[in-house]
Amino acid sequence: MKNIVEIKNFRMDFGNKTIIKDLSFDVRAGEIFGFLGANGSGKTTTLRALLGFYTPTSGELLIDGKPYDAEDTNVAVGYLPEERGLYRKETVMDNLIYFGELKGLKDPRGWAEKYLKRVKLEDKADLKLEKLSGGQQQKIQLGVTIMNNPKLLILDEPTKGFDPMNRRLLMEIIEEAHQKGAAIIMITHYMDEVEKLCDRAILLKDGKAHAYGTISEIKKAHNGKSLEQIFIDVYGGEDE
Amino acid sequence: MNKTLWIVTKFEFIRQVKKPSFWATILLIPAMVIGVFAISMLAGGKAAEPTLDENTKIVITDEAGIMPKENPMVAKVSKDEGRKKVVDGEADLYFYIPADFKDTKKVEFFHVSEGLELFNMDGQLIKVILKQALSSKYSDIEVAALTGDFEVTDNKLTKTGAESNALGKAIIPGVILVLFFFFVTLFGGRLLMTVVEEKENRISEMILTSVSAKHLIIGKIISMMMLGVIQMLALIIPLAAALVIYRDNPMVSQILSTIEIDPLAITENIILFIFSAFLTTGFLTYIGAITPTAKDASQFIGPVIIGVVFPLYFMSSFMATEPNGLVYFLTYFPLSAPTALMLRSTFGTLTTPELIIGLAEIIILSVIVIRFTVRTFQKNAINFGFAKPKLLTRSKK
Numbered sequence: 001m002k003n004i005v006e007i008k009n010f011r012m013d014f015g016n017k018t019i020i021k022d023l024s025f026d027v028r029a030g031e032i033f034g035f036l037g038a039n040g041s042g043k044t045t046t047l048r049a050l051l052g053f054y055t056p057t058s059g060e061l062l063i064d065g066k067p068y069d070a071e072d073t074n075v076a077v078g079y080l081p082e083e084r085g086l087y088r089k090e091t092v093m094d095n096l097i098y099f100g101e102l103k104g105l106k107d108p109r110g111w112a113e114k115y116l117k118r119v120k121l122e123d124k125a126d127l128k129l130e131k132l133s134g135g136q137q138q139k140i141q142l143g144v145t146i147m148n149n150p151k152l153l154i155l156d157e158p159t160k161g162f163d164p165m166n167r168r169l170l171m172e173i174i175e176e177a178h179q180k181g182a183a184i185i186m187i188t189h190y191m192d193e194v195e196k197l198c199d200r201a202i203l204l205k206d207g208k209a210h211a212y213g214t215i216s217e218i219k220k221a222h223n224g225k226s227l228e229q230i231f232i233d234v235y236g237g238e239d240e
Numbered sequence: 241m242n243k244t245l246w247i248v249t250k251f252e253f254i255r256q257v258k259k260p261s262f263w264a265t266i267l268l269i270p271a272m273v274i275g276v277f278a279i280s281m282l283a284g285g286k287a288a289e290p291t292l293d294e295n296t297k298i299v300i301t302d303e304a305g306i307m308p309k310e311n312p313m314v315a316k317v318s319k320d321e322g323r324k325k326v327v328d329g330e331a332d333l334y335f336y337i338p339a340d341f342k343d344t345k346k347v348e349f350f351h352v353s354e355g356l357e358l359f360n361m362d363g364q365l366i367k368v369i370l371k372q373a374l375s376s377k378y379s380d381i382e383v384a385a386l387t388g389d390f391e392v393t394d395n396k397l398t399k400t401g402a403e404s405n406a407l408g409k410a411i412i413p414g415v416i417l418v419l420f421f422f423f424v425t426l427f428g429g430r431l432l433m434t435v436v437e438e439k440e441n442r443i444s445e446m447i448l449t450s451v452s453a454k455h456l457i458i459g460k461i462i463s464m465m466m467l468g469v470i471q472m473l474a475l476i477i478p479l480a481a482a483l484v485i486y487r488d489n490p491m492v493s494q495i496l497s498t499i500e501i502d503p504l505a506i507t508e509n510i511i512l513f514i515f516s517a518f519l520t521t522g523f524l525t526y527i528g529a530i531t532p533t534a535k536d537a538s539q540f541i542g543p544v545i546i547g548v549v550f551p552l553y554f555m556s557s558f559m560a561t562e563p564n565g566l567v568y569f570l571t572y573f574p575l576s577a578p579t580a581l582m583l584r585s586t587f588g589t590l591t592t593p594e595l596i597i598g599l600a601e602i603i604i605l606s607v608i609v610i611r612f613t614v615r616t617f618q619k620n621a622i623n624f625g626f627a628k629p630k631l632l633t634r635s636k637k
Binding site: 048051052053054055068069070071077078079081083084085086087088089090094098099101102103141144 | 244247248251255437441442443444445446447448449450451452455618619621622
């Protein structure tokens with residue numbers, strides 16, 4: 001299967017501090033890939049470097065064979081960052097239309113209306129975003145992330161802070177994107193999500209890949225333990 | 241225009257236009273201008289007739305024969321001789337009443353003036369003089385008919401006798417300079433805030449996966465330029481309307497008769513305005529790119545605006561025919577260059593080579609500043625503290 005993401009010998013230093021020492025992995029087209037590690041292990045840094053926000057100290061981070069450029073790529077990318085944020089003073093609809101236009105949607109308003117109905121926020125379309133609750137804003141942001149049917153979906157803790165009902169709704173939406181052929185890189189601390197959804201995963205530790213492969217390969221290498229137990233064993237005793 | 245750039249420009253333009261604060265700012269200035277204008281009109285109306293100072297040496301040529309011959313101001317001199325008397329200092333003011341005055345209702349007024357005085361009401365003295373002089377010769381009705389509405393052509397002369405209309409030539413380029421100040425003060429800060437907002441509200445990380453930092457920043461700058469055009473129209477249209485409506489007012493008619501179109505200075509200032517707007521907004525955008533919050537950014541707006549208006553503190557140096565060292569320094573110092581160049585163009589002391597060098601400097605600096613801003617914004621989009629130089633360095637490959 002074709003690799004949609006390739007990370008080769010990636011190293012990232014901030015001043016004297018090394019966040020990532022030497023990291024290599026790939027993500028295949030159409031798979032769901034779990035990106036795991038404790039807080040501060042460098043997961044978000046790696047994704048930000050992949051999207052060009054950081055210049056790597058060394059190594060290569062490629063999407064579809066080349067460094068990512070938002071306006072010069074054949075691969076539609078959807079990114080849901082850990083830090084949530086849209087135009088708070090603009091309406092929900094205006095936010096969705098703006099991003100829809102930027103992502104090349106033919107009928108951004110029509111798409112927005114359908115999506116708002118899907119996530120039960122159709123009555124909030126004309127409200128300023130800041131009037132919505134955190135969870136509601138997160139749904140809007142997820143909509144922005146998936147609106148252009150991305151071939152690569154990068155989700156940094158997508159279900160963080162969600163109640164079980166909305167978490168299920170979001171997972172359904174993500175699963176739909178996967179069914180449409182999107183490769184998904186997902187950072188999450190919910191190991192049940194990883195076991196249920198992911199084809200493969202990588203576990204970061206000390207700036208390197210501690211474990212990397214299919215979920216069953218990782219489990220096999222750790223005496224068949226659950227991912228949650230593996231996580232606890234790897235980071236056990238460390239102060240997160 | 242690139243489609244993405246257009247989408248960003250349109251979004252930024254519409255969201256600013258929708259804000260009540262935008263219209264409040266836009267309409268406040270014309271309202272103030274009209275208010276000041278109206279007050280001036282009222283004040284001007286009350287003091288329409290200047291008083292005759294006995295120390296003022298006045299000479300009148302009366303070819304129409306309407307003045308009493310015994311009036312000491314009336315002299316048998318030709319228009320050229322009268323004009324020479326003013327230049328030689330033998331007369332302070334010279335009035336020429338042509339033979340066809342009763343038909344044309346026109347009087348010519350000559351005086352020495354090399355400065356930028358606008359409201360020299362001495363030309364209106366002829367009305368006072370005529371009223372006083374004619375009252376002994378004509379009936380009240382005839383005096384009223386003769387001294388009613390007539391036009392006084394103001395001829396300003398230099399001490400060498402050349403025609404002087406430095407002010408008239410400076411008015412339109414000066415208005416362009418004023419519009420530049422309005423643009424920088426009103427929209428520079430607004431632009432800076434829209435850039436900071438991207439980071440403060442954590443939008444940048446999301447949006448930069450859909451649009452390049454270059455198109456995002458340039459789109460914001462272009463939208464501000466478009467808003468600037470609205471602001472200028474909001475200022476110019478009421479002002480022009482006021483001038484037309486009050487065109488018969490002595491003060492307004494004097495302004496209108498004083499205005500002289502200087503195509504070179506006007507073109508220079510328009511070109512300088514456009515590129516200077518890019519440079520100044522580029523500086524402010526850069527501040528937005530390196531600061532994490534609107535509060536942090538706001539403290540930098542003042543120094544930039546002071547830098548832009550700094551040349552105004554040395555207005556007298558800029559008005560001098562021979563520029564001094566300070567004027568040259570301010571002409572080429574990046575922040576003050578736009579104002580200094582426009583001031584010198586306004587007062588006619590900017591040579592073509594200096595204009596070319598100054599304009600080249602502004603264009604090159606604009607490109608550098610905007611490119612640097614784009615790169616800084618891209619690299620600091622997710623740096624929610626002050627920008628650090630290390631983030632701008634290239635990777636060690």
